[in-house]
Amino acid sequence: MRGFLLNRLSQSLILLLIVSVIGFLVLNLLPGGPLAQFGLDPGMTQDDLERLKEQLGLNRPLLIQYFDWAWRLLQGDWGHSFRDGAPVLAVIGRHVPATLLLMGTSTAIAIAIGTWIGIRGATHRYSVFDYMATVGAMVALSIPTFWFGLVGIYIFSLQLGWLPAGNMYTIGDGSVLNYLHHLIMPSIVLSLVHVAIWSRYMRTATLDAISQDFVKTARAKGLSERRVIMKHVVGNALLPMITLAGVQLPSILTGALVTETVFTWPGMGRLFLDSLGYSDYPVVMGLLMFSAILVILGNLIADIAVAIVDPRIRLG
Amino acid sequence: MVASIKPVAPHDVALSVRDLTVNLPKGMERAHAVENISFDLKRGQILCVIGESGSGKSVTANAIMGLLPKVIHVSSGAIHLDGTNIVDMPQDKLRSLRGRVVSMIFQDPLSALNPLMTVGAQIDEVMAAHGVGTPKSRRGRAIELLTEVGLPDPELMYHQYPFRLSGGQRQRVMIAMALALEPTILIADEPTTALDVTTQAQILELIREIQRRKGMSVMFITHDFGVVAEIADSVVVMEKGHIVEQGSAQQVLKSPGHPYTRRLIAAVPHLTGEDRVPLETADKDPILKVEGLMKTYRSGSSLFSAQRVVPAVNEVSFDLAPGRTLGVVGESGSGKSSLGRLLIKLLDSDGGGILFEGRDIAKLSEAEFRPLRPRVQMIFQDPFASLNPRSTIGHILTVGPVAHGTPGAQAREEAKALLTHVGLDAGAFDRFPHEFSGGQRQRIGIARALMFKPKLLIADEAVSALDVSIQAQILQLLDQIQRETGVSMIFITHDLRVASQICDEIAVMQKGRIVERGPPSQIFLDPQSAYTRELVAAIPGEQPGTTRPVAANG
Numbered sequence: 001m002r003g004f005l006l007n008r009l010s011q012s013l014i015l016l017l018i019v020s021v022i023g024f025l026v027l028n029l030l031p032g033g034p035l036a037q038f039g040l041d042p043g044m045t046q047d048d049l050e051r052l053k054e055q056l057g058l059n060r061p062l063l064i065q066y067f068d069w070a071w072r073l074l075q076g077d078w079g080h081s082f083r084d085g086a087p088v089l090a091v092i093g094r095h096v097p098a099t100l101l102l103m104g105t106s107t108a109i110a111i112a113i114g115t116w117i118g119i120r121g122a123t124h125r126y127s128v129f130d131y132m133a134t135v136g137a138m139v140a141l142s143i144p145t146f147w148f149g150l151v152g153i154y155i156f157s158l159q160l161g162w163l164p165a166g167n168m169y170t171i172g173d174g175s176v177l178n179y180l181h182h183l184i185m186p187s188i189v190l191s192l193v194h195v196a197i198w199s200r201y202m203r204t205a206t207l208d209a210i211s212q213d214f215v216k217t218a219r220a221k222g223l224s225e226r227r228v229i230m231k232h233v234v235g236n237a238l239l240p241m242i243t244l245a246g247v248q249l250p251s252i253l254t255g256a257l258v259t260e261t262v263f264t265w266p267g268m269g270r271l272f273l274d275s276l277g278y279s280d281y282p283v284v285m286g287l288l289m290f291s292a293i294l295v296i297l298g299n300l301i302a303d304i305a306v307a308i309v310d311p312r313i314r315l316g
Numbered sequence: 317m318v319a320s321i322k323p324v325a326p327h328d329v330a331l332s333v334r335d336l337t338v339n340l341p342k343g344m345e346r347a348h349a350v351e352n353i354s355f356d357l358k359r360g361q362i363l364c365v366i367g368e369s370g371s372g373k374s375v376t377a378n379a380i381m382g383l384l385p386k387v388i389h390v391s392s393g394a395i396h397l398d399g400t401n402i403v404d405m406p407q408d409k410l411r412s413l414r415g416r417v418v419s420m421i422f423q424d425p426l427s428a429l430n431p432l433m434t435v436g437a438q439i440d441e442v443m444a445a446h447g448v449g450t451p452k453s454r455r456g457r458a459i460e461l462l463t464e465v466g467l468p469d470p471e472l473m474y475h476q477y478p479f480r481l482s483g484g485q486r487q488r489v490m491i492a493m494a495l496a497l498e499p500t501i502l503i504a505d506e507p508t509t510a511l512d513v514t515t516q517a518q519i520l521e522l523i524r525e526i527q528r529r530k531g532m533s534v535m536f537i538t539h540d541f542g543v544v545a546e547i548a549d550s551v552v553v554m555e556k557g558h559i560v561e562q563g564s565a566q567q568v569l570k571s572p573g574h575p576y577t578r579r580l581i582a583a584v585p586h587l588t589g590e591d592r593v594p595l596e597t598a599d600k601d602p603i604l605k606v607e608g609l610m611k612t613y614r615s616g617s618s619l620f621s622a623q624r625v626v627p628a629v630n631e632v633s634f635d636l637a638p639g640r641t642l643g644v645v646g647e648s649g650s651g652k653s654s655l656g657r658l659l660i661k662l663l664d665s666d667g668g669g670i671l672f673e674g675r676d677i678a679k680l681s682e683a684e685f686r687p688l689r690p691r692v693q694m695i696f697q698d699p700f701a702s703l704n705p706r707s708t709i710g711h712i713l714t715v716g717p718v719a720h721g722t723p724g725a726q727a728r729e730e731a732k733a734l735l736t737h738v739g740l741d742a743g744a745f746d747r748f749p750h751e752f753s754g755g756q757r758q759r760i761g762i763a764r765a766l767m768f769k770p771k772l773l774i775a776d777e778a779v780s781a782l783d784v785s786i787q788a789q790i791l792q793l794l795d796q797i798q799r800e801t802g803v804s805m806i807f808i809t810h811d812l813r814v815a816s817q818i819c820d821e822i823a824v825m826q827k828g829r830i831v832e833r834g835p836p837s838q839i840f841l842d843p844q845s846a847y848t849r850e851l852v853a854a855i856p857g858e859q860p861g862t863t864r865p866v867a868a869n870g
Binding site for chain 2: 212213214216217218219220221222223224225227231232235236239309310311312315
């Protein structure tokens with residue numbers, strides 16, 4: 001188990017290194033470069049720009065810039081935003097909680113509902129429920145998230161007036177209830193596609209598990225059908241799903257980016273779009289590294305979770 | 317034909333099946349899985365239900381357990397368990413009988429236990445499901461059971477996960493689980509088929525011993541008359557959903573009445589202590605000479621964890637004359653299959669030499685060996701998995717020779733001729749594998765190997781997946797082919813009886829080494845090594861040299 005962990009960890013670090021190199025190169029190869037934004041300022045002269053370039057160290061070879069940046073990163077200095085000079089870590093830190101809240105809630109919804117639909121679809125295969133779940137999943141998968149968001153806003157905010165159309169809270173009202181009220185629509189919209197994916201995989205995994213011999217053994221022991229399903233089938237069906245949860249993380253993160261834009265949710269997605277538009281490279285690079293760490297960490301946790309749950313890996 | 321059943325006092329009968337008919341879903345090859353079957357399992361006896369695949373024996377067992385798949389149901393008849401009819405019994409009442417009054421153990425112990433639960437938890441669960449005992453008393457009982465089925469260190473075993481256990485140990489756990497609530501009836505569905513012969517002998521012994529001690533009634537499903545001879549008190553013979561014969565074990569084995577029973581018994585490969593008449597060949601030089609062959613598996617190697625090293629083939633040496641058959645027998649993990657794969661270079665050896673027609677092929681690269689490939693061919697174990705389901709038989713047969721330069725038209729001609737030769741219709745050429753039965757597919761596998769006109773055939777468990785009657789036919793075909801073509805053969809099998817039928821010489825492997833080599837007469841009648849003696853003694857149903865049960869009547 002320790003060997004496994006060390007192995008995984010070293011793989012993750014190498015992966016992070018690769019992501020950072022590619023991210024850094026691509027960003028710096030973009031036309032315009034980091035200074036394009038400053039160039040738009042009519043008060044800027046060519047001399048000013050040169051001076052700025054020197055100040056920011058942008059006149060050095062790319063490789064040196066990278067190592068300088070990476071070295072500072074390791075020390076916790078992620079650079080400063082071009083926009084307002086605030087430290088990148090602080091800027092990201094301001095936006096992370098909102099995104100994590102949205103992602104966490106959506107993931108919880110997706111896993112809970114998706115698992116339930118998947119199991120029921122498998123135990124009642126070819127029933128009306130199963131067919132409806134299949135069709136529903138196809139619909140959720142084929143319609144883009146922002147469309148659901150817009151339709152949701154139209155119906156529940158504009159027509160019915162039940163839910164707020166955007167933002168994370170009403171200014172002046174910081175109660176938990178107010179947060180929850182704002183959270184409902186974006187988290188459901190973001191979770192739709194993942195409920196669909198999760199339920200499809202869960203259905204297949206359950207069908208796989210249900211045809212295993214040990215399920216027959218469990219029935220032959222005289223266990224109730226409920227216990228056979230909950231203990232023997234679902235336990236084994238969830239194993240591959242843990243890995244899937246790790247793999248799905250990037251897609252939830254990307255989904256959050258879109259959803260945040262639709263619902264003016266003050267999270268990382270909004271920050272990313274704004275920073276890109278402003279060519280705020282330190283922040284963009286910081287966000288890239290942060291999401292890479294998040295995704296790699298997610299997968300690492302999934303791997304460890306599988307190892308903990310599955311005795312064949314834990315002890316083998 | 318259903319033999320008449322003598323009326324017995326009801327209290328003598330633990331299980332009574334009357335006129336049971338189970339329907340199959342529409343569109344299957346027949347309308348009923350079983351039709352109008354009646355039999356009794358007397359208290360304290362072992363009843364063997366024997367039949368080939370598709371005879372309906374497992375369906376019968378599942379019907380008794382109330383575990384038939386949803387699409388299959390009992391259409392008429394009665395099943396009396398301890399005097400109560402369980403057909404049409406509500407599910408929850410049926411459930412309360414399962415595991416308490418009637419228990420079941422299955423064929424494949426590797427997949428019959430939940431991989432995520434400890435052995436102890438799985439045994440505990442049976443008792444908990446029927447509301448028996450407290451957690452503490454159940455734990456005590458589970459450890460008692462583990463001791464009873466002869467597992468080492470029961471306290472430790474209680475906390476063990478199934479993947480840590482060998483096949484035989486897992487089957488013991490299954491038995492412990494089935495015995496937890498002291499059921500009246502134990503149904504065993506081919507419980508030893510997936511096990512090695514020595515393990516099989518131990519498990520049979522265990523079942524018989526427990527049955528006697530507890531006076532339990534056992535319904536034992538098998539396809540092996542050897543097993544029947546070992547443990548049965550009475551026998552039910554099934555063919556295609558019908559009972560063709562039933563009676564006491566003595567009666568059915570010694571004087572089988574129905575032609576199907578006779579055929580089945582005759583088809584069981586028997587241990588012959590007689591050596592095969594060797595084929596006369598002009599060439600006396602060995603076609604294959606293996607010297608000190610080594611293969612070691614290394615696994616789990618990584619930057620941070622230690623490597624596991626398993627010597628699969630260890631210093632193996634033998635030679636094989638043209639037109640002869642060498643049997644390689646051994647239990648699972650003995651290295652016999654690895655040896656086969658080394659010889660055909662599907663695996664690279666770590667040391668030693670393989671001299672094929674005088675040339676060392678062990679050291680050849682893949683490219684250098686390629687021209688020799690057609691001369692060494694393999695017949696695989698699983699006739700269902702070894703043929704590509706999307707290719708026609710014609711394509712399967714010709715693709716290899718054409719790749720090696722045979723003109724297409726000529727290859728097609730040869731393929732058609734070969735299909736007839738192995739006992740199939742030439743029309744099989746344009747059909748797909750799924751249209752054939754297991755035995756027919758194995759014939760196709762043999763024809764495929766023969767397309768290359770090989771000098772050496774390696775048959776890895778080539779008949780293990782087949783019913784005994786089909787097995788006999790395939791063995792006959794292989795023998796005939798050898799006599800016609802003079803091909804040499806290496807016949808890898810776990811079944812000593814099969815090996816004794818077809819081999820000139822047998823090599824017994826254990827833990828990667830050949831522990832004994834000699835003609836069948838030596839191996840079976842005068843084994844030199846302790847391990848060979850153990851293997852021979854474990855063969856169910858016979859002692860070498862004794863009269864065969866059917867000899868007088870067959």
